[in-house]
Amino acid sequence: MHHPQLTSRTRRLTALLTALVAALLLTLATAGQAGALPPDIPDEAEARAELAALTVAPDHSMAGYSRAEFPHWITVNGCTTRQTVLIRDGENVEVTPGTCTPVAGTWFSPYDDTTWTKPSQLDIDHVVPLAEAWRSGADEWTRDVRRQFANDLTTSQLIAVSAASNRSKGDQDPADWQPPAAGFHCVYAEMWIHVKHVYELTLEQDEFDALGEMLNSC
Template identity: 55%
Template sequence: MPKVYARRLTVAAGSALALVCTVALTGQTAEAAPPSPPSAATARTYLSEIKEQPEGSSDGYSRDKFPHWITQEGACNTREVVLKRDGTDVTTDSNCAAVSGTWISPYDDAKWTKASDLDIDHVVPLSEAWKSGASQWTTAHRQEFANDLTHSQLLAVTDNVNQAKGDKDPAKWLPPKASYHCEYARMWVWVKHVYELTADSAEKAALKKILDGC
């Protein structure tokens, strides 16, 4: 694995450890939030640096090639860490599964009190990543991407909204909450830029339009 990616993986694991330790010590949800994406101005610069290229083939794609919800600390996997981070008053059982709490989905402002009503969305979907360059990555690098707690790649959101999104890019799908589009575009661009993924022309045009209006 290239050194830069190894460093990011170490940071992500360290962040997850710190979060889980805080929860364990206080018995309350840690004061945390998804990583803040760069400003619109910075995102516009990042967008200009993302290579424009037609979307690749999905041949060979499988979610299994992006090992996800790996163990972060003790019994807690990535999904459970994100649920704790994105909720309030979250309590867990001995297996680190969330048994109570409150979550507000940023995509639609829906409020949930059961973890089963939430999906952990990959902001840049795994299939989209595969068609944008991840097919050439090592499995270890795809695992890092699928469990990234350092960048704005993972969010707890309403399950059926996430299912409606599927693997669509911003030219084909945006969150139902219009006021979140700027944040979403900034998040998407940050992830693609960090991981040196490509974007097709319609995707770049849609992102530019959103960011120009931020």
């Protein structure tokens, strides 16, 4: 006997199951990508609010700057900051037994959409470069604060990327350099803005404008 109510209920259950499966597949598809990114990245709305709260001002002098003013990579619980980021951002990372030294794995570099299998092919990028931080206000920090900034694993400041992309970036801000992978511009802007917001660093007008344009790609 045909039961219209049971048929309708079956359709609803089928639709619900289909939606749940789709959500699960989406979660699995994005899990690897999310795992390769640093923590504490704001969403677009939060990034826009943080950008609006930043102070636009001319760069400070580079007088007195040295990378030695930002001690890194420090060792915590037997692992250096570099090792920790490589382990965090990679997949199937193998380390030397009894150490934190990565010897194999797979790393996706979102700056240039490339994949690497040797730790030596990766750099750990300071999203806001040390020199950029210096001319944005870090020249007035204590050495301890600069050490924290250079080894910050709690914000979006550190990320494992290809050595080539990191070295092409140098100490340039988003007005002069953006990731070659245009699809990453939104996230990169969110990361950059958040770091400057957390550390109360300034930014120049062309940097402010470039970041706003990058958020438009979100």
